[in-house]
Amino acid sequence: MTTRRQFVTSFAAAAALPGAAWHTRTWAQGAGQPLLKQLTIVVAFPAGGATDSVARLVGEHALRGYYAENVVVENRAGASGRVGTEHVKNRPADGATMLFTPAFPMVIFPHIYKKMAYDTLADFVPVAPTSKGNLGLAIGPAVPSGITTLPEFVAWCKANPDKSNFGTASGSGQHFAGVMFGHNAGIDFRLVPYKGGAPAVVDLLGGHVSSTVSPLPEIIQHAADGKIRILATTGAKRSRFLPNVPTMTEYGYRDVVFQDWSGFLAPAKTPPELVARANAAISAYVRSEKGADALAMLGTEADAQSVSEFAATVKASWERYRDIVRSTGFTAED
DSSP states (O other), X not given: OOOXXXXXXXXXXXXXXTTOSOOOHHHHHHTTOOOEEEEEEEESSOTTSXXXXXXXXXXIIIIBTTTEEEXXXXXXXXXXXXXXXXXHHTSOSSSSEEEEEEXXXXXXXXXXXXXXXXXXXXXXXXXXXXXXXXXXXXXOTTSOTTOOSHHHXXXXXXXXXXXXXXXXXXXXXXXXXXXXHHHHHXXXXXXXXXXXXXXXXXXXXXXXXXXXXXXXXXXXXXXXXXXXXXXXXXXXSOOTTOTTSOBTGGGTOTTOOOOOEEEEEEEXXXXXXXXXXXHHHHHHHHHXXXXXXXXXXXXXXXXXXXXXXXXXXXXXXXXXXXHHHXXXXXXXXX
């Protein structure tokens, strides 16, 4: 579990990296582009979490001075991200308000909630990604200590079907990664639903659930302390943070690739020239060594794409989760 204090400390450390507070002010002035007076970045989750920390980092070091004279982050939490997302949808399309979000409110929620106040593909224009997350399947003290590999865990689940479960946030990418793993492994891998990742990890540590599928920042330190065992990750390749942990695909589970984006979106009809300028600033920072190192300190991997590439990514992930959700028959209730 990553606490608010840990994220704030990591953010401060990232901002203090030598030269990290670089700006593109000279670039903006040279291009003769007038800056917006202020950009408001809406984060639909509480302050101090992973999403909030990345938004503040990129807002300060990429967008302030190139895109806008001043950048503020506004936390509008509620309904697992839907409140803040709807707020941005209804803001003027003048480039002065953007949403910074992980993928799931945009590409999973439209398929699991019967009533949605926003349409991801119609109400927003993708601006730029900043990073991509990785998930890990971790086991805790409810599983015998002699089990240290994924094949051993699968065999244990088959021998102990009443204990074959995983805890995670219901309706999240983690949820569907676990479902796909269970399907591919041929086990009845039952979801124990939580409202967030942190309480699931607490119960994993306490032996109340056998496993979790969690974002790596939530579980890496517990694994380093020897309290849990991370058996596999869900990226297309091994995580830079856990180079000795195999991926699901290495074990033969080729459908279990979940490495969702986090990024900026703006209200539909935001002028393309403003979208392009914001993308250029964000991408330049994310591609830089300083930006990538700062994001790594927050436990996430840098990812830069053009506007068109990111739009294609958003649509592809929306379509992929549509098919996954349909295959599971899962629906969510408020």
